[in-house]
Amino acid sequence: MPDTFTPPAIPTTPVTPAILDGLRTIVGDKGLILDEQGKEPFVRDWRGTLIGTAAVVVRPGNTDEVAKVVKLCFDHGIAIVPQGGNTGLMGGGTPYPGHTGILLSLGRMNKVVEVDVVGYSMTVEAGCVLQTLQETAASHDRFFPLSLGAQGSCMIGGNLSTNAGGVQVLRYGNARNLVLGLEVVLPNGEVWNGLRSLKKDNTGYDLKHLFMGAEGTLGVITKAVLKLWPAPKDVATAWLAVRDPQAAIEILSEAHAASEDNVGSCELMSRAGTDMVLRHIPGVQDPLKADTNWFLLLEWSSSRPKADGAEGMAEKMEQFLADQMEAGRVLDAVIAQNEAQARNMWVIRESVAPASRAEGGGLSFDVSVATSKVPAFIDQGVKAVLDILPSIRPYPLGHIGDGNIHFSFMAPKGMDRETLRQYSPAITRAVNDLVRDMAGSISAEHGIGIEKIDELAHYRSKIELDTMRALKRAIDPKNIMNPGKILRL
Numbered sequence: 001m002p003d004t005f006t007p008p009a010i011p012t013t014p015v016t017p018a019i020l021d022g023l024r025t026i027v028g029d030k031g032l033i034l035d036e037q038g039k040e041p042f043v044r045d046w047r048g049t050l051i052g053t054a055a056v057v058v059r060p061g062n063t064d065e066v067a068k069v070v071k072l073c074f075d076h077g078i079a080i081v082p083q084g085g086n087t088g089l090m091g092g093g094t095p096y097p098g099h100t101g102i103l104l105s106l107g108r109m110n111k112v113v114e115v116d117v118v119g120y121s122m123t124v125e126a127g128c129v130l131q132t133l134q135e136t137a138a139s140h141d142r143f144f145p146l147s148l149g150a151q152g153s154c155m156i157g158g159n160l161s162t163n164a165g166g167v168q169v170l171r172y173g174n175a176r177n178l179v180l181g182l183e184v185v186l187p188n189g190e191v192w193n194g195l196r197s198l199k200k201d202n203t204g205y206d207l208k209h210l211f212m213g214a215e216g217t218l219g220v221i222t223k224a225v226l227k228l229w230p231a232p233k234d235v236a237t238a239w240l241a242v243r244d245p246q247a248a249i250e251i252l253s254e255a256h257a258a259s260e261d262n263v264g265s266c267e268l269m270s271r272a273g274t275d276m277v278l279r280h281i282p283g284v285q286d287p288l289k290a291d292t293n294w295f296l297l298l299e300w301s302s303s304r305p306k307a308d309g310a311e312g313m314a315e316k317m318e319q320f321l322a323d324q325m326e327a328g329r330v331l332d333a334v335i336a337q338n339e340a341q342a343r344n345m346w347v348i349r350e351s352v353a354p355a356s357r358a359e360g361g362g363l364s365f366d367v368s369v370a371t372s373k374v375p376a377f378i379d380q381g382v383k384a385v386l387d388i389l390p391s392i393r394p395y396p397l398g399h400i401g402d403g404n405i406h407f408s409f410m411a412p413k414g415m416d417r418e419t420l421r422q423y424s425p426a427i428t429r430a431v432n433d434l435v436r437d438m439a440g441s442i443s444a445e446h447g448i449g450i451e452k453i454d455e456l457a458h459y460r461s462k463i464e465l466d467t468m469r470a471l472k473r474a475i476d477p478k479n480i481m482n483p484g485k486i487l488r489l
């Protein structure tokens with residue numbers, strides 16, 4: 001957050017002893033956390049850079065309790081910050097330091113209500129941890145494709161509220177594409193039951209999409225009906241040393257047909273990012289000691305099991321990689337021979353965020369441009385940033401098939417976080433101006449939260465901002481639902 005950041009005005013109605021008693025009547029003592037030490041993990045963000053306050057952390061056990069808590073807050077004008085796994089990277093789930101209201105944690109609502117194996121869907125509570133849902137689907141020979149580095153602790157309510165992306169968007173779409181229905185507690189405490197398992201439903205405005213990506217500013221997601229897919233049965237995972245980002249997008253472009261439309265993931269990594277993971281994450285092996293700055297993690301998967309003697313994903317991929325080497329795009333490559341090798345490749349990709357946290361100060365921009373513009377963006381963007389701070393260390397990576405680049409930089413060696421912060425406004429402006437000039441987005445998958453509130457106001461048009469404000473005022477007239485996130489009202 002820039003030093004010049006002024007927090008938006010938020011309601012400051014305090015939680016009185018009488019309101020606390022009311023909350024206790026609804027959720028019981030087990031559903032309240034009042035001591036400072038107990039509240040600490042909820043009021044601090046994942047990176048540990050944003051620290052807010054909350055009068056109390058409220059942990060309801062079911063939708064009815066959520067509705068009663070929200071109604072009580074609505075009646076008294078108490079602000080609510082909804083939270084899932086608290087892994088969000090934009091501060092959406094972190095209260096402001098001036099927050100006098102409650103933090104509403106969905107973590108106790110972690111039941112899988114129903115798995116409809118034949119209908120390829122499951123109904124779940126908002127506090128289910130993403131990885132648990134992936135495992136639940138797998139135990140029914142089904143696949144829930146949402147997959148991201150924080151999956152061991154992020155929760156589905158948070159995933160939907162941020163419209164999370166991750167490493168399977170290329171094939172399955174982002175979180176909002178994985179949902180059939182939602183149940184939401186509105187800011188006045190009313191429950192909207194939109195838990196329909198319908199693929200076709202053209203009955204007016206599609207309300208569920210309002211709440212996905214709203215970062216808890218329009219209501220509390222309490223349940224969801226999620227889509228499922230057939231479980232993958234034949235998977236090939238490879239680590240490729242590639243010539244440059246242009247080669248990477250050409251490889252992906254050709255991989256669609258070569259894999260018979262079975263590309264699941266295509267992740268770009270740099271040498272600098274890979275080395276950072278190898279430095280900080282124990283047990284990780286470098287799959288390929290190639291002399292290049294760029295790598296691609298490519299995964300193809302099919303739900304059809306490989307038949308004996310028939311060509312499977314790995315054989316198809318081997319032929320494809322040979323062709324790509326011939327074309328000069330791939331310099332070297334290794335296909336995982338077993339699950340452990342594939343897992344190692346994925347751990348490298350998924351450990352970039354924790355490794356960067358261990359590395360120290362840095363800057364990261366979660367942006368997107370049209371896929372074909374990714375190489376030009378990386379090239380021009382790195383130049384623009386190096387013009388401002390020549391010794392900064394770039395390690396761009398990303399879900400390249402979605403045009404999503406995590407445009408990331410480590411602080412120059414020996415530079416502390418405070419000094420780096422002085423460069424942050426100029427670098428942010430340079431990067432986001434380039435994004436705008438390339439008709440891209442300043443937030444591809446992480447959302448706006450606190451961190452990008454002023455950037456959103458700068459780059460979105462008046463008509464878009466006015467429409468968003470009108471929606472917020474209509475649904476949350478008292479501005480109690482995660483106030484001061486996404487928009488200044």
Ligand SMILES: Cc1cc2nc3c(=O)[nH]c(=O)nc-3n(C[C@H](O)[C@H](O)[C@H](O)COP(=O)(O)OP(=O)(O)OC[C@H]3O[C@@H](n4cnc5c(N)ncnc54)[C@H](O)[C@@H]3O)c2cc1C
Binds near residue numbers: 158
């Ligand atoms: C290591 C790491 C890797 C990551 N990789 C990715 C990635 O690849 N792609 C990606 O998109 N993100 C990624 N993220 C960001 C983060 O994991 C996602 O944004 C995730 O979806 C947040 O889920 P959560 O449960 O932690 O939500 P929280 O952080 O608790 O909350 C996020 C937002 O949603 C709101 N919210 C939470 N639950 C509810 C609810 N039930 N109802 C209404 N509002 C709610 C909060 O108020 C907040 O605004 C990563 C984060 C980490 C730490």
